[in-house]
Amino acid sequence: MAEHDITLTVNGTEHELEVESRTLLVHALRDELGYTGTNVGCETSTCGACTVHLDGDAVKSCTLLAVQADGATVDTVEGLADHGEFHPIQTGFQEEHGLQCGYCTPGMMMTATDLLEENPDPSREEIREGLEGNLCRCTGYQNIVNAVENAAETMGSGAVADGGSVEELAGGDACASDPNAGAETTDRCEVRWPDEGESE
Amino acid sequence: MFPDEFDYHEAESVSEAVDLLEAHAMEETELLAGGHSLLPAMKTGLSSPDVLIDISGVDELRGVSVDGDTLSVGAMTRYSEVLDDDAAHEHAPALTAAIEQLGDRQVRNRGTVGGNLSHADPASDLPGPALVSDATLVVHGPDGERSVPAEEFFFGMYATDIGPSELLVRVELPSADGAVGTYAKKPSPASGYPMVGVSALVATDGDAVSSVRVAANGVMDHGVRLEPVEDALTGETLGDDAIEAAASYAADDLDEAMMMDDLQASAAFRAQLLEVYTKRALQDASERVSASAAAD
Amino acid sequence: MEFSGTFELEGSSVEEVWLALSDPVLVEQSLPGCQFLVEVDDPDPDFDALREETADREVELTGDPEVIAERAFEEENHYAALMQISVGPVNPTFETVVTIDDRDYPKMSAVGEGSSSNSSFEMSSGMTLSETDGGTAVDWETEADVFGKVAQMGQRVVNPVANRVVKRFFSSVEDKLDEQRLSDADVEGDGAESGGTESDRGLVDRVLGRSNDSD
Amino acid sequence: MSIESLDPDDVDAADILGSAIERREDPALITGEAEYTDDIQLPEMLHMAILRSQHGHAEISDVDTGAAEEMDGVVAVYTHDDVADEAVSRDGSLLIPTGWLLDSLRQVDHPVLAKDKVRYQGDAIAVVVAEDRYVAHDATNAIDVDYERLDASADPDAALDGEAGQLHDDAEGNVAFDWEIGDEERTEEAFDDAAHTVSLDLENQLLIANAMEPRAAVADYHPGTDELDVFMTSQNPHLHRLLMSGVIGHPEHKLRVKAPDVGGGFGCKIHHYADEALVALVARDLERPVKWTSTRTEGYKTDAPGRGHVTTAELAMDDDGNITGLRVDTKANLGAYLSTFAPAVPTYLYGTLLSGQYDIPAIHASVTGAYTNVPPVDAYRGAGRPEASFLVERLASLGAREAGIDPAEFRKKNFVPDNAFPYQTQVAVEYDSGEYGKPMEKALETVDYDAFRERQEEAREEGRYLGIGFSCYIEACGLAPSELAGQLGAQAGLWESSLVRFHPSGTVTAFCGTSGHGQGHGTTYAQIVANELGIPYEDVEVVEGDTDEIPQGMGTYGSRSAAVGGSALVKSSQKLVEKAREIAAHQLEADPADVEFEGGEFGVSGTDRSLGIKEIAQQSYLAHDMPDDMEPGLEATSFYDPDNFVFPFGTHVAVVEVDPESGEIEFENYVAVDDVGNQINPKIVEGQIHGGVAQGIGQALYEGAVYDGNAQLLTGSMQDYAVPKSLHIPDMETESTVTPCPHNPLGVKGVGEAGTIAAPQAVVNAVTDALEPFGVDTVEMPMTAERVWNAVNEQATADGGDAADATDADTATDADADTGGEN
Structure with a gap:
């Protein structure tokens, strides 16, 4: 049985672990490291419940070997909120009733933040297209689309009103002031917020 | 699991x-x-x-570059990286049009151009664009590199000209040189793979079609050029009538007995979709040509 | 599901093709992914033992009808085959047992069952040979049922794969017939098509699978 | 169109009931803090995997587990004989029970592990317990099973015709039951006398629930106390405890079933399956915690599918288009064994709803239940009611076409009149309240119906095909009362139990025997209790889904939670208030009859003397000054058994455009007007409608379990079975009317299934309306592009015309439209 020593930086914390060749990233996250917020809904890479960010991009963590992610930065739903302050996508989901059972929600939010990073002001159609890799069986998607619009609005308007200060928008200055903040933390902030230049 | x-x-x-x-x-x-x-x-x-x-981490297999009139896409270049590349849109519009509709967001962040072409799933989205772009697939083996034209690369279902100790290293696409590339796809509602996907690359001279290449994915056990459509459209004025007439030839050279026939769509319906989606791919091209003419 | 088709073998007579298709060795070597094909007594053979037995056996293609007659398929006999079906990254190996149902020149039919770790199949096939302008036509039909993982997950590939296997099989048979014809050019006269004495007749009948009363 | 949600802090206590406040469940769910069953990690925990049949129907001659047992990391392998060992099973039946009996029902054994025969692909043959998930999976592959394959069928018609071979010795001809309802003779007369009749052959396809969280269980046994804890994805832990205790031979009071966070159910987590019982059984045997989580492909083979009807239905009308009779004959697919509520679904949950919203004087329905080689079929969102509503509303559209009356008019003229409530149908049930014209009018207004017909005509002239489809559905939820359910065959009561408990400091915990899995009970129940007790919403915590915390319960299904569970909470709250009133009267030195309770305050009428309920709570625990003979403490338990079902209703309208060339359907609009009685939280109601409609659209356009002739599932993964994606579901307009339920204290009717019941026929009716020029009057679900294209072509071929030639069809349209009219 082939074992590999790998390093994963999950939500800013570095973990060293031993995995089999065949261990899927999602199982490493859930079973080995205890990040159970990332869910598993299928084995055909269809449902997107397992979506996390790998080096800043939304990927299906059930379709990656843990060993492939060696050395990478992984961001999961547990890393979205910042010291109890919700990320706008989380607020959007709560305010718009964008979830019912909540099982698809972590993956849905991780895809949505990836979408908003690329397209800070998507149309409803673009949101639906952006989320086609995530299945939800409860909401009929309408309130999920509303939730993403809500988040886009918060992020967009905040950026404009405040002149685009990422730190202030994040509900604090965690990114700027955290003495331990390494590259990962910065990455996370970038993932959450459109660049100043793009926010207009 | x-x-x-x-x-x-x-x-x-x-x-x-x-x-x-x-x-x-x-x-x-x-x-x-x-x-x-x-x-x-x-x-x-x-x-x-x-x-x-x-091989996903092999640096020399990643990236998009332009060398003279040729766009080169490393086999391990991710779909999203191709879409982020302006040169790819400019020189290989048929490829980028198909990638935009390929899989879903997460898949595009992770899947690679070379992986897709090597896998040669009959329902892949990229064989069609490779064919219409007249791409060359460069394969590396123990004896070094060799180049295979897209026309000769796909053998059938999951079968290509890649030998046992070889791997695809890059795809070379001659620049579209201003031609318009489109992709019209009928995805399976479950898997998102095309039941039919039609790729078109259309160049015009004034109102007339100076060159057109059309190819389909998902219909046969590998991507196929639709030459009767190309022949019918070449030299014609790119408009609804010519497109409709040309699209009606879409299935002419294809043996319906050998068409993909599965739960998602019967062969007969695929033949029908092929005509409809050929029309849509060409209509889209026509609209883009008009739009760029208007912009000029 | 049912498949059928016609394959034309250029330049070979009906009897040559029949001879070829009667030869387990030629069939073994023509079937894509076939690791061995051997006659067995037990319709439920021990494949592990067969794997060992066949590991270093020596079998050769031949055009010699006498050799073929010795090993030709016979009605009601069982044949064990280890078949790897390769579809892209999917390569299940099926332990397969085929029983010849009916073998009456120029028709042959067989039933078979195969199983892998998580899938299985059952099939019943028939073929009829007929003479054409340039050679021989093989009309074949197969009814196959697939069970387990392949049925659940691989539905869309079963049909094209079956077609491909058949196509490659007959192409390979055609090639082998051509090769054989070239190598046998100097032993002309020994072939089945030469007819011969009364005792030879029995041999030819055996090879051709002609029943005694059908002559 | 969309309801705006409110921060509960911004809502006055008096307004909390009926406010669209944000859900309190969400923070845990959006941060990853929620704990679903597979998230549970216990020390020394083992993983279980299940080997299932490769065949739809086969004898098993041998199961060789030797190689699996020898694998590193494998702790145990069990076959049927292993679990049957008394040391493992104790005195458990090892048979999955049925919770609903019918007179004609032929019950069959359903062993937790197949003994010598498998009857569907999900039938479990052996279980492996190993140190990790991967090894457990590997070991199932190492088990060698000798099968003798038998004929199989997934189709009820074929199974009844003998094409599947005999599944069970105890069910000759694969007949599970024969059942009928209504008056056959009177119905026959209605058809004899009819001026118009229409007939429809339809298949209501098998659907797979596809809750996003697969089924899972973790069992943890404590040998010292003989207590067995089972954490599982359940919609009804108490029922699972009851049934499981018999299956595995564990005393009910030593068995705890807890539903942690549950990722959706839609019916498929109501039933008692073999798998969860096996987890409990092996954990007890091995004395180590054991986890099993279904993979998705495993779920496709084992989760109880729903629907599965093959039906012929006919409608009789008089000259004026008044419906005079309805006749239905259904073959219902029950699958390989009887699931928990299986016999009730195609009978009492189906036949009793066949009157729809209409005043139909004669109805007769006969249903034959068939054993087939698919997973045991049971309730899936709607359960029986969508099947009824579908055929009634399809017949209404066909009937209108036949009678030459506009489909909306046809419905309106046949509605049960407003003054006829309570309305006794011809199929046993009595509708509690209704005003069926209200949602219809609102829907017509929302879609601007008159303008639509004009647009439709114009579009047809351009070769574009628009269609509108109506669905005037009725649903019955909160199945009740228990006495009636018992007469109909239920093996359980259908009440709900709750406990409302004040803490001495003035906060409240409310316990309810329902078990939510995404519906937001934590929020809505707190709204109910806060309102009843007149205390702040945030002072109420809701507890559900744990048999150790809550005395008894019946769970969440059949849209019963608000109507029955919510009412039970009202009842407990009221009991509690009565006790508090006596304490207040005692301390205020007043007659309890003179003490009024309002806004959380007990006041003596005509004075300014009052005490708050929180103060009374504190006093009740201090117990320093209580009325004579009164026990200390302030809490109340109740069992609420409703007088009747509740009958929500509404009108849904789909507007589509169909491309006859590609068979593709696009939504132009979808309008849902629902009357679910009073709404506790309109935002949650809206969300339930959205999700329900999406599942209904899924049935109409995308979903369906497809089996081959050997009962092999061909749609066995999410790559093959189309669960609708974001791009497949349109934005919907939701509206409501309010007709309170007259017989429960909240006036609520239930909303969980309404959308799913309403949507399919709205979509099918819209598509057939669009394709009317082509002579298409029906398309089977799911209406894939290919089926639509075929329908257009077949019809064109039948007429000798050219399908693609839209111009010819236009001419026909105009003529038809004139007679069809917009009157």
Whole structure:
């Protein structure tokens, strides 16, 4: 049985672990490291419940070997909120009733933040297209689309009103002031917020 | 959900990948690129290779570059990287049009152009664009590189001209040189793979079609050029009537008995969709030509 | 599901093709993914033992009808085959047992069952040979049922794969017939098509699978 | 169109009931803090995997587990004989029970592990317990099973015709039951006398629930106390405890079933399956915690599918288009064994709803239940009611076409009149309240119906095909009362139990025997209790889904939670208030009859003397000054058994455009007007409608379990079975009317299934309306592009015309439209 020593930086914390060749990233996250917020809904890479960010991009963590992610930065739903302050996508989901059972929600939010990073002001159609890799069986998607619009609005308007200060928008200055903040933390902030230049 | 056991090797370079392929020639060995076809097959128990050789991290296989009139896409270039590249849109519009509709956001962040073409799923989105772009696929093996025209690369279902110890290293696409590239796709509602996907590359001279190449995915066991459509449209004025007439020839050279016929669509319906989506791909091209003419 | 088709073998007579298709060795070597094909007594053979037995056996293609007659398929006999069906990254190996149902020149039919770790199949096939302008036409039909993982997950590939296997099989048979014809050019006269004495007749009948009363 | 949600802090206590406040469940769910069953990690925990049949129907001659047992990391392998060992099973039946009996029902054994025969692909043959998930999976592959394959069928018609072979010795001809309802003779007369009749052959396809969280269980046994804890994805832990205790031979009071966070159910987590019982059984045997989580492909083979009807239905009308009779004959697919509520679904949950919203004087329905080689079929969102509503509303559209009356008019003229409530149908049930014209009018207004017909005509002239489809559905939820359910065959009561408990400091915990899995009970129940007790919403905590915390319960299904569970909470709250009133009267030195309770305050009428309920709570625990003979403490338990079902209703309208060339359907609009009685939280109601409609659209356009002739599932993964994606579901307009339920204290009717019941026929009716020019009057679900294209072509071929030639069809349209009219 082939074992590999790998390093994963999950939500800013570095973990060293031993995995089999065949261990899927999602199982490493859930079973080995205890990040159970990332869910598993299928084995055909269809449902997107397992979506996390790998080096800043939304990927299906059930379709990656843990060993492939060696050395990478992984961001999961547990890393979205910042010291109890919700990320706008989380607020959007709560305010718009964008979830019912909540099982698809972590993956849905991780895809949505990836979408908003690329397209800070998507149309409803673009949101639906952006989320086609995530299945939800409860909401009929309408309130999920509303939730993403809500988040886009918060992020967009905040950026404009405040002149685009990422730190202030994040509900604090965690990114700027955290003495331990390494590259990962910065990455996370970038993932959450459109660049100043793009926010207009 | 649980792949069987295997040995994992990460190749650092193309030559290391070839060495690994040769070293494991007696075992069931698969190359791991984006993994979005292979890993699902392994998780559902359909595939259980003994050895995986991960080539996704080989730097020399990644990236888009332009050399003269040729756009070169490294085999391990992710779909999203192609879409982020302006040169790719400019020189290979048929390819980028198809990639925009390929898989979903997460798949595009991880899947690779080379993985797609090597896998040669009959329902892949990229063989069509490779054919209409007159792409050359460059394969590397123990004896070095060789180039295979797209027309000769696809053998059939999951079968290509890549030999046992070879790997696809890049795709070279002659610049579209201002031609308009489009892709019209009828996805399976479950898998998102095309029941039919039609790729078109259309160049015009004034109102007339100076050159047109059309190819379809998902219809036969590999991507196919639709030459009767091309012949019917070449020299015609690019408008609804000419498009409708040309699209009606879409299935003419195809043997319906050999068409893909499965739960998602029967062969007869695929033939119908082929006509409809050929029309849509060409209409889209026509609209883009008009739009760019208006912009000029 | 049902498949059928016609394959034309250029330049070979009906009897040549029949001879070829009667030869387990030629069939073994023509079937894509076939690791061995051997006659067995037990319709439920031990494949592990067969794997060992066949590991270093030596079998050769031949055009010699006498050799073929010795090993030709016979009605009601069972044959064990280890078949790896390769579809892209999917390569299940099926332990297969085929029983010849009916073998009456120029028709042959067989039933078979195969199983892998998580899938299985059952099939019943028939073929009829007929003479054409340039050679021989093989009309074949197969009814196959697939069970387990392949049925659940691989539905869309079963049909094209079956077609491909058949196509490659007959192409390979055609090639082998051509090769054989070239190598046998100097032993002309020994072939089945030469007819011969009364005792030879029995041999030819045996090879051709002609029943005694059908002559 | 969309309801705006409110921060509960911004809502006055008096307004909390009926406010669209944000859900309190969400923070845990959006941060990853929620704990679903597979998230549970216990020390020394083992993983279980299940080997299932490769065949739809086969004898098993041998199971060789030797190689699996020898694998590193494998702790145990069990076959049927292993679990049957008394040391493992104790005195458990090892048979999955049925919770609903019918007079004609032929019950069959359903062993937790197949003994010598498998009857569907999900039938479990052996279980492996190993140190990790991967090894457990590997070991199932190492088990060698010798099968003798038998004929199989997934189709009820074929199974009844003998094409599947005999599944069970005890069910000759694969007949599970024969059942009928209504008056056959009177119905026959209605058809004899009819001026118009229409007939429809339809298949209501098998659907797979596809809750996003697969089924899972973790069992943990404590040998010292003989207590067995089972954490599982359940919609009804108490029922699972009751049934499981018999299956595995564990005393009910030593068995705890807890539903942690549950990722959706849609019916498929109501039933008692073999798998969860096996987890409990092996954990007890091995004395180590054991986890099993279904993979998705495993779920496709084992989760109880729903629907599965093959039906012929006919409608009789008089000259004026008044419906005079309805006749239905259904073959219902029950699958390989009887699931928990299986016999009730195609009978009492189906036949009793066949009157729809209409005043139909004669109805007769006969249903034959068939054993087939698919997973045991049971309730899936709607359960029986969508099947009824579908055929009634399809017949209404066909009937209108036949009678030459506009489909909306036809419905209106046949509605049960407003003054006829309570309305006794011809199929046993009595509708509690209704005003069926209200949602219809609102829907017509929302879609601007008159303008639509004009647009439709114009579009047809341009070769574009628009269609509108109506669905005037009725649903019955909160199945009740228990006495009636018992007479109909239920093996359980259908009440609900709750406990409302004040803490001495003035906060409240409310316990309810329902078990939510995404519906937001934590929020809505707190709204109910806060309102009843007149205390702040945030002072109420809701507890559900744990048999150790809550005395008894019946769970969440059949849209019963608000109507029955919510009412039970009202009842407990009221009991509690009565006790508090006596304490207040005692301390205020007043007659309890003179003490009024309002806004959380007990006041003596005509004075300014008052005490708050929180103060009374504190006093009740201090117990320093209580009325004579009164026990200390302030809490109340109740069992609420409703007088009747509740009958929500509404009108849904789909507007589509169909491309006859590609068979593709696009939504132009989808309008849902629902009357679910009073709404506790309109935002949650809206969300339930959205999700329900999406599942209904899924049935109409995308979903369906497809089996081959050997009962092999061909749609066995999410790559093959189309669960609708974001791009497949349109934005919907939701509206409501309010007709309170007259017989429960909240006036609520239930909303969980309404959308799913309403949507399919709205979509099918819209598509057939669009394709009317082509002579298409029906398309089977799911209406894939290919089926639509075929329908257009077949019809064109039948007429000798050219399908693609839209111009010819236009001419026909105009003529038809004139007679069809917009009157």
